[in-house]
Amino acid sequence: MLADKVYDADRTRELIQEQGATPNIPPKGNRRWKPCFSKRLYRERNLIERFFSKLKHFRRIATRYNKLAANFLAMVMVQLASMRLWLRAYEPTA
Known part of the structure; x- marks a missing residue:
């Protein structure tokens, strides 16, 4: 712990x-x-704390505007945001 x-x-x-x-x-x-x-x-x-702080920058995850199950697929959104952060960390700099 x-x-x-x-x-x-x-x-x-x-x-x-x-x-x-x-x-x-x-x-x-x-x-x-x-x-x-x-x-x-x-x-x-x-x-881990910094990762969750970065996830909060994605407004849909932080505020959860789409509260209906049909509109809000929490895990899909978290996965997409995580992939975006991961890709941003590994993209080449010019």
Whole structure:
């Protein structure tokens, strides 16, 4: 489970472990005992957050104007937007 420093509390960590996951939360600066933390995993979390931020630029996904099932195919729109972002990342620059 990846989370921000805000969620660095003993009871939050215990709850995550009770549910069978391993918490990867950066410790706050005022903690005496610093639990294990993987910076590599935390960087991957940042990539995911930036991806969803880019998805929000597509207005139809962010605001969901088409609320009827016939008009709004959520997964198709997300897939199309994802492909567009992926293609934009790999298109050659002149």
